[in-house]
Amino acid sequence: MSIQQQIIDDLRVQPTIEPDAEIRKRVDFLKSYIQQSGTQGLLIAISGGIDSAVAAGLCKQATDELSESTGKKYMTLGVYQPYGQQSDIADSYAVAEAFKLEHTVETDVQSGVDAITDLVNKVLPSIDIQDPITPQAKGNIKARTRMVTQYALANELNLLVVGTDHASEAITGFFTKYGDGAVDITPLSTLNKRQVRQLATHMAVPQSILDKAPSAGLWEDQTDEDELGITYNDNSDYLEGKTIDQVAAERLESYYKRTAHKRDPIPGI
Numbered sequence: 001m002s003i004q005q006q007i008i009d010d011l012r013v014q015p016t017i018e019p020d021a022e023i024r025k026r027v028d029f030l031k032s033y034i035q036q037s038g039t040q041g042l043l044i045a046i047s048g049g050i051d052s053a054v055a056a057g058l059c060k061q062a063t064d065e066l067s068e069s070t071g072k073k074y075m076t077l078g079v080y081q082p083y084g085q086q087s088d089i090a091d092s093y094a095v096a097e098a099f100k101l102e103h104t105v106e107t108d109v110q111s112g113v114d115a116i117t118d119l120v121n122k123v124l125p126s127i128d129i130q131d132p133i134t135p136q137a138k139g140n141i142k143a144r145t146r147m148v149t150q151y152a153l154a155n156e157l158n159l160l161v162v163g164t165d166h167a168s169e170a171i172t173g174f175f176t177k178y179g180d181g182a183v184d185i186t187p188l189s190t191l192n193k194r195q196v197r198q199l200a201t202h203m204a205v206p207q208s209i210l211d212k213a214p215s216a217g218l219w220e221d222q223t224d225e226d227e228l229g230i231t232y233n234d235n236s237d238y239l240e241g242k243t244i245d246q247v248a249a250e251r252l253e254s255y256y257k258r259t260a261h262k263r264d265p266i267p268g269i
């Protein structure tokens, strides 16, 4: 079997999808998982990007339907987590409005992130590192501080933390290990980025979000495609089994191998 087919099988990507059926299947998955877990609903961190917008829509539909069918109250909590000023925060609010989220909170992670960054920077000279931590390492602190905050809220409210990882991020390992990768449930898994967009266009995702370039927002002007050196068009084609430019295919396969540790269970002896 080709490595491409192996990856497609591992990530369980379908070459084509029917968006309405996918939405139904994923909402049902969330509903049944909430019920079997005995929790009271879902927590979704809303960034202003397309993945969390789609996930928020699925979550809200799931908890609304469960509340309606059981007569008990289930909630979707939307969490905005800027690092200080976030230029596109209006898009995050627009998601909550589009999907009529009744419960939202804003937890600015800047003070927490800066405190941890200072802690690390203080000890670096003692281990012979003279420069402060890299923007990349600080970016990962942001993702992990968001995760810690989400779990504190989930603990208090008996909620499950919903992740937005999908196959186009899983293949490249484009997430922070134990940061945005640390969640309880991932309703977008098996979809590539093109298919996430397809779902978005069948939901109430605001146009400004459909139009913007995917970004982790961890440093100034970061975009996924620039950082990875590969387009989501190629990434999605590859996961649909199509032939793409050989350099791009090799790059994807290299990312996949290098980031296996993020997808696999923790190695133990």
Ligand SMILES: Nc1ncnc2c1ncn2[C@@H]1O[C@H](COP(=O)(O)OP(=O)(O)OC[C@H]2O[C@@H]([n+]3cccc(C(=O)O)c3)[C@H](O)[C@@H]2O)[C@@H](O)[C@H]1O
Pocket (backbone or CB within 6 Å): 136, 139, 140, 143, 173, 174, 175, 176, 177, 178, 179, 180, 215, 216, 217, 218, 224, 227, 261
């Ligand atoms: N072979 C191995 N076996 C087990 N563990 C291994 C390992 N190699 C590294 N590690 C561990 O993994 C760590 C590196 O992984 P990690 O900490 O994740 O860090 P990193 O490799 O920097 O990966 C994070 C990437 O995800 C992107 N990201 C982050 C957050 C959000 C989003 C987004 O799209 O929103 C994107 C970010 O831009 C960056 O490209 C190492 O410091 C080490 O602790």
Ligand SMILES: Nc1ncnc2c1ncn2[C@@H]1O[C@H](COP(=O)(O)OP(=O)(O)OP(=O)(O)O)[C@@H](O)[C@H]1O
Pocket (backbone or CB within 6 Å): 044, 045, 046, 047, 048, 049, 050, 051, 052, 053, 079, 080, 081, 082, 083, 086, 146, 164, 180, 213, 214, 215, 216, 217
């Ligand atoms: N500023 C933020 N506020 C709240 N949640 C955030 C923030 N940044 C990242 N997250 C969380 O981390 C997840 C991973 O970010 P990622 O950039 O992959 O997804 P996205 O922003 O929803 O979509 P896109 O990839 O198109 O930018 C988000 O979906 C969201 O749940």
Ligand SMILES: [Mg+2]
Pocket (backbone or CB within 6 Å): 047, 048, 049, 050, 214, 215, 216, 217
């Ligand atoms: Mg983003």
